[in-house]
Amino acid sequence: MKSEFVNFGNVNNIGDAILLENIKNVFRKISSAAIRSGRNPFDVKLIAATKTVPPERIKAAVELGLRAIGENRVQEAKGKIAYCKANCADCNIEWHMIGHLQKNKVKTAVELFDLIHSLDSIELAALLNKYAEKAGKIQKVLIEVKLSEEATKYGVKKEDLFHLIESVYGMSNLKLEGLMTIPPYFENPQMSQPYYRHLRYLRDEVEKKGFKLPELSMGMTNDYEIAILEGATMVRIGTGIFGQRK
Numbered sequence: 001m002k003s004e005f006v007n008f009g010n011v012n013n014i015g016d017a018i019l020l021e022n023i024k025n026v027f028r029k030i031s032s033a034a035i036r037s038g039r040n041p042f043d044v045k046l047i048a049a050t051k052t053v054p055p056e057r058i059k060a061a062v063e064l065g066l067r068a069i070g071e072n073r074v075q076e077a078k079g080k081i082a083y084c085k086a087n088c089a090d091c092n093i094e095w096h097m098i099g100h101l102q103k104n105k106v107k108t109a110v111e112l113f114d115l116i117h118s119l120d121s122i123e124l125a126a127l128l129n130k131y132a133e134k135a136g137k138i139q140k141v142l143i144e145v146k147l148s149e150e151a152t153k154y155g156v157k158k159e160d161l162f163h164l165i166e167s168v169y170g171m172s173n174l175k176l177e178g179l180m181t182i183p184p185y186f187e188n189p190q191m192s193q194p195y196y197r198h199l200r201y202l203r204d205e206v207e208k209k210g211f212k213l214p215e216l217s218m219g220m221t222n223d224y225e226i227a228i229l230e231g232a233t234m235v236r237i238g239t240g241i242f243g244q245r246k
């Protein structure tokens with residue numbers, strides 16, 4: 001997926017002005033990290049992580065130019081998506097599911113999301129495939145890989161990754177586009193680097209076997225520049241855009 005660099009919209013109040021500054025800053029840092037690693041800035045997509053952010057703020061961010069929104073909970077996303085469809089001047093935006101997906105939310109998730117980042121089991125894949133088929137949709141997915149023991153609760157273990165990939169490839173209504181990971185939180189972003197390098201290594205190994213996994217969803221506010229240096233094509237940024245979550 002290509003990111004589109006944006007025509008920044010109009011600013012009407014202080015809140016929007018801060019939001020716009022934050023967004024520009026993030027784009028600047030994405031660009032410079034991409035260039036430093038010999039990559040094209042357009043190959044890194046900014047996904048705004050909006051859990052707990054009220055719909056009015058999401059609308060403002062969309063109208064300032066953000067084009068991809070990531071939500072963690074299906075129920076919360078549902079209301080926000082309806083709000084944006086009804087209220088945003090330009091509602092041609094992508095919705096990403098970046099949180100853990102519960103099995104009883106799969107049907108709604110398929111209705112709502114362009115890309116699901118958190119596929120982590122064959123059972124979940126089978127359910128997604130079933131509801132995508134019913135909806136007449138090809139559901140794009142990423143597989144979430146768990147690379148640490150403690151801090152990340154979800155994701156497939158790397159030992160089980162290849163088997164899951166083969167299974168997903170056999171499901172006609174799923175389109176596997178890549179991998180996602182969430183490292184433990186570190187004060188020092190440099191500490192995330194081995195996790196991001198590991199995810200890219202796993203991707204490269206899988207691609208040697210003939211699968212195509214172009215997308216790497218990795219990097220959050222604290223460490224996205226590191227993630228880009230390691231090959232991230234999607235960064236998921238919350239506090240860096242919207243400020244500290246309440």
Ligand SMILES: *Cc1c(COP(=O)(O)O)cnc(C)c1O
Pocket residue numbers: 049051072098099182219220221222236237238239240
């Ligand atoms: C909240 C969240 C983010 C963004 O985190 P920040 O540190 O606020 O940028 C990214 N990815 C996932 C899966 C999240 O839940």
